[in-house]
Amino acid sequence: MSSDCCSVAEGGERGIDHCPRCGEKGHSVSLATVGAMAKTDVEAVKLSAQDYRVCRNLICPAVYFSPGITIDKIGLRVPANFKEKNYEGPICYCFDHTVASIRAEIKSSGRSTVQAMITSQINAGHCACEVKNPAGTCCLGDAIRTVNSISLQLTNGLG
Ligand SMILES: [Zn+2]
Numbered sequence: 001m002s003s004d005c006c007s008v009a010e011g012g013e014r015g016i017d018h019c020p021r022c023g024e025k026g027h028s029v030s031l032a033t034v035g036a037m038a039k040t041d042v043e044a045v046k047l048s049a050q051d052y053r054v055c056r057n058l059i060c061p062a063v064y065f066s067p068g069i070t071i072d073k074i075g076l077r078v079p080a081n082f083k084e085k086n087y088e089g090p091i092c093y094c095f096d097h098t099v100a101s102i103r104a105e106i107k108s109s110g111r112s113t114v115q116a117m118i119t120s121q122i123n124a125g126h127c128a129c130e131v132k133n134p135a136g137t138c139c140l141g142d143a144i145r146t147v148n149s150i151s152l153q154l155t156n157g158l159g
Helices: 031-037 044-048 099-109 114-123 140-155
Strands: 062-066 069-072 090-092
Touching: 031 044, 031 062, 044 069, 090 114, 090 140, 099 140, 114 140
Parallel strands: none
Antiparallel strands: 062 069
């Protein structure tokens, strides 16, 4: 397991770090992530490319790109939380906390323990974000954003 799976990826040279489909800047993602996420029918040549980046633009079909190569979300084994509208699936892919489960907990208890649970699992060295999370990075930031947006929805009577 990579010890730096929860570190923030560094930006690279300009030009190759922008999505060829939508132009949004992507951050580096390891080939291990791309290989773990891609369906088996994604061509082998795509899985030997280097310098992959991930596009987090919700409305863009491309998920991973490298010079001359893109892998769209339909080529992934799992739904990417950052590519789906009205998403209810996993936010924390390592420990299977979903949007639905986070909302259910907040509705029933008024608060979320997901941040504390994920943090304790990270501290215990159990996270495998590099090969389980399509973003290739720790889910904690996404989990906190999800908790905040659900809390806001419930406060406003929209949940
Ligand atoms: Zn894009």
